[in-house]
Structure formats: C-alpha cells, structure tokens
Amino acid sequence: MNNSYGQRMIVRVERGGDYDGINNTLEMRRVKRRVYFDYCCVRMMYDEGRDEFVDTGMFQTLNEDFEKNKKGIGKLEVEEKLEIFGLNQLEIPKKSLGLILVDEILHPFNVFQLFSIILWSTDEYYYYASCIFVITVVSLIDTLYQTRKNYANLENMCQSNVKVKVIRDNVEETVGSEYLVPGDIFVPIEGLIPCDAIIVDGDCLMDESILTGESVPVPKVPVSKETFKNNLKSLERLERHVVYHGTKVLRRRNVRLLVIKSRFSTLKGNLVRSILFPKPHSSKLFSDALYFVGFLAILAGLGFCLAIYNFIRFGNSWRYIMKRALDLFTIAIPPALPATMSVGISYALKRLRSEHIYCISPNKINVSGRLNCIVFDKTGTITEEGLDVQGVQFGYEEMKIISSDDQDKFTEINREMFIAMSTCHSLHNVDGKLVGDPIDVKMFELTGLEISDSPLNELETIIHNKNHSESFSILKIHEFIASLRRTSVIVQSKDCNDLKVYVKGAPESLRGLCVDLKKDLFDSQLKIYTSLGYRVIAVAYKNINQDENYNDRQLIENNLNFLGFIIMANKIKPESFSVLKDLSVAGCKSIISTGDNVLTALAVAEQVKIVPSNSSIVQLEIKNGRLLITDAKNHSIINSVVPSNAELVMTGDAFDYLLASKEDENIKLIEKCRVFARMSPDQKLFLIDTLISFGYCVSMVGDGSNDCGALKAADVGISLSDADASIAAPFTCKKAIDIKGVIQIMKDGRAALVTSFGCFKFMALYSMIQFTSVSLSYFFGATLGDFQFLYIDLVLVLPLAITMAYSKPSLHLVRKRPAGRLMAPKIIFSVIFHLFIQALFQSIIFILVKRLPEYVPMPPAPDTKNTPSFENSALFLFANFQYAIYGFLFCSGPPFRLPITSNSIHIHSLK
Numbered sequence: 001m002n003n004s005y006g007q008r009m010i011v012r013v014e015r016g017g018d019y020d021g022i023n024n025t026l027e028m029r030r031v032k033r034r035v036y037f038d039y040c041c042v043r044m045m046y047d048e049g050r051d052e053f054v055d056t057g058m059f060q061t062l063n064e065d066f067e068k069n070k071k072g073i074g075k076l077e078v079e080e081k082l083e084i085f086g087l088n089q090l091e092i093p094k095k096s097l098g099l100i101l102v103d104e105i106l107h108p109f110n111v112f113q114l115f116s117i118i119l120w121s122t123d124e125y126y127y128y129a130s131c132i133f134v135i136t137v138v139s140l141i142d143t144l145y146q147t148r149k150n151y152a153n154l155e156n157m158c159q160s161n162v163k164v165k166v167i168r169d170n171v172e173e174t175v176g177s178e179y180l181v182p183g184d185i186f187v188p189i190e191g192l193i194p195c196d197a198i199i200v201d202g203d204c205l206m207d208e209s210i211l212t213g214e215s216v217p218v219p220k221v222p223v224s225k226e227t228f229k230n231n232l233k234s235l236e237r238l239e240r241h242v243v244y245h246g247t248k249v250l251r252r253r254n255v256r257l258l259v260i261k262s263r264f265s266t267l268k269g270n271l272v273r274s275i276l277f278p279k280p281h282s283s284k285l286f287s288d289a290l291y292f293v294g295f296l297a298i299l300a301g302l303g304f305c306l307a308i309y310n311f312i313r314f315g316n317s318w319r320y321i322m323k324r325a326l327d328l329f330t331i332a333i334p335p336a337l338p339a340t341m342s343v344g345i346s347y348a349l350k351r352l353r354s355e356h357i358y359c360i361s362p363n364k365i366n367v368s369g370r371l372n373c374i375v376f377d378k379t380g381t382i383t384e385e386g387l388d389v390q391g392v393q394f395g396y397e398e399m400k401i402i403s404s405d406d407q408d409k410f411t412e413i414n415r416e417m418f419i420a421m422s423t424c425h426s427l428h429n430v431d432g433k434l435v436g437d438p439i440d441v442k443m444f445e446l447t448g449l450e451i452s453d454s455p456l457n458e459l460e461t462i463i464h465n466k467n468h469s470e471s472f473s474i475l476k477i478h479e480f481i482a483s484l485r486r487t488s489v490i491v492q493s494k495d496c497n498d499l500k501v502y503v504k505g506a507p508e509s510l511r512g513l514c515v516d517l518k519k520d521l522f523d524s525q526l527k528i529y530t531s532l533g534y535r536v537i538a539v540a541y542k543n544i545n546q547d548e549n550y551n552d553r554q555l556i557e558n559n560l561n562f563l564g565f566i567i568m569a570n571k572i573k574p575e576s577f578s579v580l581k582d583l584s585v586a587g588c589k590s591i592i593s594t595g596d597n598v599l600t601a602l603a604v605a606e607q608v609k610i611v612p613s614n615s616s617i618v619q620l621e622i623k624n625g626r627l628l629i630t631d632a633k634n635h636s637i638i639n640s641v642v643p644s645n646a647e648l649v650m651t652g653d654a655f656d657y658l659l660a661s662k663e664d665e666n667i668k669l670i671e672k673c674r675v676f677a678r679m680s681p682d683q684k685l686f687l688i689d690t691l692i693s694f695g696y697c698v699s700m701v702g703d704g705s706n707d708c709g710a711l712k713a714a715d716v717g718i719s720l721s722d723a724d725a726s727i728a729a730p731f732t733c734k735k736a737i738d739i740k741g742v743i744q745i746m747k748d749g750r751a752a753l754v755t756s757f758g759c760f761k762f763m764a765l766y767s768m769i770q771f772t773s774v775s776l777s778y779f780f781g782a783t784l785g786d787f788q789f790l791y792i793d794l795v796l797v798l799p800l801a802i803t804m805a806y807s808k809p810s811l812h813l814v815r816k817r818p819a820g821r822l823m824a825p826k827i828i829f830s831v832i833f834h835l836f837i838q839a840l841f842q843s844i845i846f847i848l849v850k851r852l853p854e855y856v857p858m859p860p861a862p863d864t865k866n867t868p869s870f871e872n873s874a875l876f877l878f879a880n881f882q883y884a885i886y887g888f889l890f891c892s893g894p895p896f897r898l899p900i901t902s903n904s905i906h907i908h909s910l911k
C-alpha cells in the first residue's frame, strides 16, 4: 500500500475461497460483485479494468450530463453506493482500552522497563523494582486517559451529522446526512455542511475559516453546465462552486447541492486521517537520539565485558555475574532518552495555548526554534484588515475626501462612481449586519445605502436608500479572483432599464481594460498615491446590452470607461513595528509578499523598517515582456546591473522571470529582495519553496485564503485567524495575540529545543555517571546499594529531570539560534567532554579515598550486594554532587530561556 504520505508499506491481506466472511488482518468484504477492504479509513475497492484496488474516493461517480446530475439519483443506486462508499460519517476507528494498553506495553520503552523490573526482582532489588513498577503503571494509566481524551476530542470534531432534505426518485425527503452518497442532490436544513458538495442551484455565503483561516465569508455560486463538464476530472478548479464538509452556511438562497465527496474522502476527512495516521516519525532529532542510544549501548557492552572479568576475579557465581553485568545495561541506557526529545514540546504547547496560539502539528514547535526567515502577507497581517477610505479621485481630478454625510454632493460630483461604490462588491446583509470583505464594507458605508434581497428574485441583491427612492439591482456578481485582481457586477437601476457593468480592482489590472485612458496621467497619479503608502483601487464602468452574455467575464470586463480611484489608508497595526524590530534584532530576514501594488508595499516595508528608508531602492518589474530595472524613488531607468548596495523590490512577474531564467545572478536577486508585490497565490507558494531551497528555515505569516498554499509550503505556517483551529497552517494565532504570535512561537520554539536538548544531555550524563560509579565499584567486586540506587533515581534525578522542563522562554529573541540537531558538533562535544570529566573525577575520588588514613579495604564477599565500603560511599556521595551540577548546568537560562532562578521549582529540587 502507498500511505497518504507516499510511503510504501506492506499490509497483510488474507482472503478465503470466495472472499465471504473471512477473518482477515484487513477484513476483505464483498458487495455484489465488488471486493473491498478498509485501510486507514479509506475504502479500497477492486477495479476489474485496472486489476488493482482503488481508493473509492477517487471513483468518478458523477455523470457527465449535468442536467441528469441535477435530478439526483434513485433509491436503488443509493443503496449500492452506500455499500461502496459507506455511511457518510467520520467514524473514528476506536481502539478498546485493552488494545491501547497492549500497544503501550509493547512500546520499546516499556518492554525495556519490564525487562529491567524482572531483572531487579530476580536480584531481590524489590524496593526499586516496585517503585519503578508503580511509576510505569501510573504513566500507563495517564497515557490511556490522554489517548481516550484525544479520541473523544477528535470524535467531537468529527460530529457533523445533521438533517438534510434529499431528492431521490424525484421525491424530497428528510434524512440524516450520514445517508448521503456521491450523486445525491440535497438542501441543507441546518448550518453545517456534512460533505463536499457542488452548488447546482442558488447561492450561499460560507464561513470557511476552519479550512482557510480566512475570517471574511466566502460567497459560493452555482456551477454552470459548461464549467461542470470541463472540470469534472479536476474538481479543485471548481472551488468557487464547492462547499466543503465542516464549513458553516451563513446565508443561503434557494440552494441545492450535489454531493461530490463523502466520508473520509472530503477535505475535512483527509485532515482527520492525517491526525489519526500521522506521518511516521522521520524526525532527525529522533533518529539522532537513537544513534546516541546506540553509542550508549556500545559503552554498556564494554562495561559488560569488564564486569564479567572483574566478577570472575573475585570468585562470584555465574548467576550473580550475569545479573550484575546485565544490570549495567539498565543503567547505561536510559530507555526514555529518545522521549526526552519531545519534553520541551509539551510545555511549549501549553504555554502557547494560554497565549491564544493553537498548534495542530506539535513537531513544528522544534522547527520554529530554528526559523531565520519570516515572510509576511501585508494586508490584514502587517496592516489593518479594514482600511479606511482616505478619499476618492473622480476621473483625473484631485482626490476628494468623502464622508457618508456627503451623499448628495457625492452623487452630484460623479453619479457613476457613486453607483460603482454602492454596488461593486459581494457584501451581504446577514441578520442586519454587513458581511464581506472589510474593505468593501468601508467603501459601501460611505454611500449611506442599504442592502436587501430582492422580493421578486431571491438570488438578486438590491441596494437602496432608506425610502427606496434610489434603488439598484445587482443581477450578476463576478467574484474577486486573486489572480485577476478585480471584481465586477452587472447592475440595473430602478429608474431605467439600461444595464451597466461596474468593475473595480487593482489599477494595473484595469489599466489595459479601459478605452481612452490617459495612461501617463493614470500612471503618475497612481505613483503619487502608492508612494505615500496608500492602497489604491481603480473603478471603471460601461453600458451593456440586455442580450449580452453576463457570464462571459472576459467580454463583460472590457472596453471600460475609467471612473477614478478609491484611495485607502494602509494603517499599520501598532504591534507590527515591535514585531519586525524584534525579528531584526534576532537576525531574522523579514520579507513582505503581497498581492498589493509594489510602491504601496514598499512604503509599508519602509515604515516597519524591513527596508531602510534612506537606502537606494531598485525596483524590478516586467514591461513588454522584458525585465525593467528602475530606481523605486525617482522612477528613472537603470540600464546597468543592479547596484550591489541597493535594496530590491520586485513584482510577481519579475519573480517568475528571474526564477525561470535559472541564472545564478538572477536567482541571487530573489534572495536579496525584501518586498515582493503583485504576487498571485501560486507565486507566494513558489517564493516559499525558493527560499527553502536557499537553505532558510522559513515561516509564512498570513491571514487569508490567498496565502493557503504558501502557509502549507512553509517550514512553519502561521495563520492569523479567529477560527478555533484553522487547518490552513500548523499554527493559528487568534486575534487576541495576532502578529505578536510570531515572536511568541519563535521564543517558545527556541526554548523547547534547548529544553529538549538539555533534558537529553542531563539524562545521558546521569546514566553515564551511574554507569561509571557502578563500573568502578565492580573493580573491587561491589556495587551500589539498593537504597543508594533508589535515592539517586527517585529522590535526586527524577525531580530534577521533570522540573528542568519548566523553564520559560526568555523575554526577547537574540541573534543566536539554538542548535537544530543533536549530532551538532557542539552538542556531541559537550556530552563527550562531560562524560570524560565526570569519569575522570570519579576515578580520582576512587584513588584518593584509598589514601585516607582511616581507609579500610573491603574484604572479598562473593555473591553479596549492599556491602558497605569506603569506595562505595565516596563514589555515591561525590556522584550526588555531579547529578546536581549537571541538573544545574543543563538548565542554563539565557539566551533562550529565562535564568534558572526563575524556575523556582527546579531550584527547590536542586536544594
């Protein structure tokens, strides 16, 4: 089988004569003539044509005939499909308590622990064996409890059974959503969508924040016959027409949905599967830890041989010799060593949660400790989401400041602009509240008009004033698309039958679509606003005939008349300044990657000091298919190569051009650039990939659906969202912490890394100190006493190891980054150095104690433990200080954690 991460694995499938009623490793079943089995919640069905088992989620069950699909399916077909696809519910395969327990007991750590307990019991080391037994049982119970709790949480998240109205055999009936199958036509009754479905009729407004982190509601419109037919094999292209499992309907108008994916094949189902069956551990940290355990095992092997030699010298029995020698393994190899690599993570998770930062991928915590390049989206991330309208430029006149009280004046100055601002948006009135893009809300509020549904046609929106003397019907909305950077509406006003198209969008996007445009004036005016950091939206319109095809966007959005600019203040969030300053202090490269204008983005970058404002800045863009290099300040063309001391800003087109050229010099320009503007969602994603290929550890910080790809591609994606947990990125920062979350995540990531390494080093050194004490004792045929072991392990080391992880992250980021790998020379050197130092000092004590005047050698006592001796007492007492010293040393605070004195509980343990 290929698992969902593309990794191959072998799964045992057993079957008998005719596949029926067989007890299998994977239970093979049969429906009619089809044979299937369920694997990791995916139903694999035998496909005769391909002679292989195929994921039923991939089955193409929809009919090419759109009209036929719209009629729904019959009950017979539903029955068959229910058998093929299963009930439409995310049923979490529940493990019984017994099974979880068996799994836990079989964990290598617990097997080793069990082996040790048996060995200690045969050695009559009952106190210690029973203490460890109690601790193991308690930790097993805790694991059982946590596992059940996690399952319960997941089950909660998967609860999406609602009632729906479904049309079968042309009859409408109400059923539970678990009985929906691909091909069913249904109408949602409650707010939650129970499957992935395509809109065939009506429209709706969706809250998709759980999927994308985007807080702005997303309008979804019905799919046309042609679009459906052309994209049947690539449903992802139908995003604007698809509603997803788990998302919420905010508002619907006559909507009818066609089920395209059910159960675990939906987007949400895939997420649940990735939680249930996470990617097998391939972390370098973990494998490094295993190498280290291997190294300790070799040392234990050497000690084992030495122990046998020594005990034979003292005439011990073989049984005793073997027990002592094997004891060395349980001392030298702490089985929990690899687990210490995640000690820091659990504390970091808790701390982040208390700061309103949620993490769905704990492994990313350690990665965030290594970040050295942060890419920010601009609007809604560095700047405020709802930008105030600063003013409106009518035609080519000067910008005028407009307020909602100026409505009459406004209509007089330019009625078309007034209508455009009233109608060109996809705002909705949901329970008396305007919902939609915050920028559209601000723009619309200036007109002083209201929104309501048309009484005649439920799908039409009416924009009107209080007494309805002024009223416009929006007949069609071409939604905003990030790649087109514009939106358009077809509008009819109450007092005349003429139809008009109003288009608004990025000025660069409308520039080529307008006729009779005074291009030079347009460009120079745009430059003035953008250089001042304003966000500028261009507006245009035209009259159209009644018989024109509304749906042909290319035709509609052409030959337009330019109406003017809407100029918005790009207000920077107050906390952005400190966040970017902290990152600069930490030596992190900060980059802006935005869909906005290059000069607007540059002005913001200068304000937050991503680009020093007094530096010379070179702008790279594509004009007429060629790379144009200009001075961003005075706009003069630079013909020569880019000056090496200049800061760079570039557009998405220039980024594509440089990347495609594959020339080293060009690629270096990308690495140097700090501001990427007019970036499409795909370009944002490629930028992240490129930065990672340069060797940076990259985080993407974004707030919207146009950042989704980049958020997923980044080493650490951070989504700013008010959704409880958006699956758009591993980290979600709620509005309460917002962009400051980036610093918090980095601080906690760094602290988690050093905590894990500190715990690892402490545990490794602890076992080595004990190993040395015991090995030296074996030289004179003795060992540490049972209570000495008990005291060291439970009274001294355990509290130190646990409390060590309580250290909190330091208040500020520093330039230095913690080591990212255990096998880093610094860490390996540190462990090996201390290993020798502790062994050296114990050996000195071992020699010195014999020189004491009161020293009395221990008489040979074969096969006996717990024999008091000078050597034993000296080593035990001295080693106690060594444990404490390392407990102190490896919990060092700055620069990544607060000073050890702030970890009072650890200090108490040390005392």
Ligand SMILES: Nc1ncnc2c1ncn2[C@@H]1O[C@H](COP(=O)(O)OP(=O)(O)OP(=O)(O)O)[C@@H](O)[C@H]1O
Binding pocket: 377, 378, 379, 380, 437, 439, 440, 480, 482, 485, 486, 487, 504, 505, 506, 507, 536, 537, 593, 594, 595, 596, 597, 679, 704, 706
């Ligand atoms: N609702 C809208 N209607 C019309 N044009 C819009 C709308 N939203 C954005 N635009 C235009 O499209 C451009 C690109 O928008 P996009 O959402 O990709 O990025 P952005 O919001 O400008 O910035 P960022 O990528 O930093 O979030 C904007 O700069 C703006 O000119």
